[in-house]
Structure formats: structure tokens, C-alpha cells
Amino acid sequence: MNNPVPISTLFIGLSGFIAFALSYIVVMERISTRVWHGGSKEEVVTQPNYLDKPSKWAAFVENYTQKSFATKTSDDGVLQRKVRAFGNFTEYVPLGLTWFVYLVGAGICVYYGVVGVLS
Known part of the structure; x- marks a missing residue:
């Protein structure tokens, strides 16, 4: 029981990379389905369409994304599942x-407590 910090740091760092990968997957799915907020096209029907009268910058980005990415015409719940996977991960x-760091730290507290009592 030398130092519990490296193992917890490893898991925290790996979790950060997984969160980054999941967010990238969600962003790419949003680009391909062209649903910028919400989980499906039905959820965003009441929201304003900012591409009706786009600014020059918005028009440039819209043209670039249409040329760069293949867009999907149907939404079969893939976006909702990917958003939910990212949401569950972040929750x-x-x-x-936190519990992992607590458990690793609790073992050290017990160790030092026993060593303190015996010495």
C-alpha cells in the first residue's frame, strides 16, 4: 500500500478518454442526422429553424457540413441511444x-490505524 493515487488517477484518466470518445460519437451522429438539440426531429419541431435566414457564417458552416458529411434521412432512434449512453456515463x-477513491483511501486509513495502534 505505497500510494493509492496512481491507480485512481489511471481510472479517472481513462474515464475522461471514454467520455471524450462518447461525446465525439454523439456529435458525429448529430451531424449526420442534422438534429442539433434534443433526441429526435419530433422533439425539436417547435424550436425555431435558424437556417431559414442564416448569417454568412452559418451558411458557410451549413454548406461545409453538407459537403463533408453524409446525412441520414431517417431517425431510427440511433441518436437517442447514443445520447443516452453518454448521459448514463456522465451520471x-x-x-x-468517487466511491473507488473512497474505498482505496479507506484501506489506507485502516492500515495506518492498525500500524498506529500496534506501535
């Missing part, structure tokens, strides 16, 4: 990492 992993 539960920090709690799990």
Missing part, C-alpha cells in the same frame, strides 16, 4: 469513481 461514472 454514474463520477459516482463510481
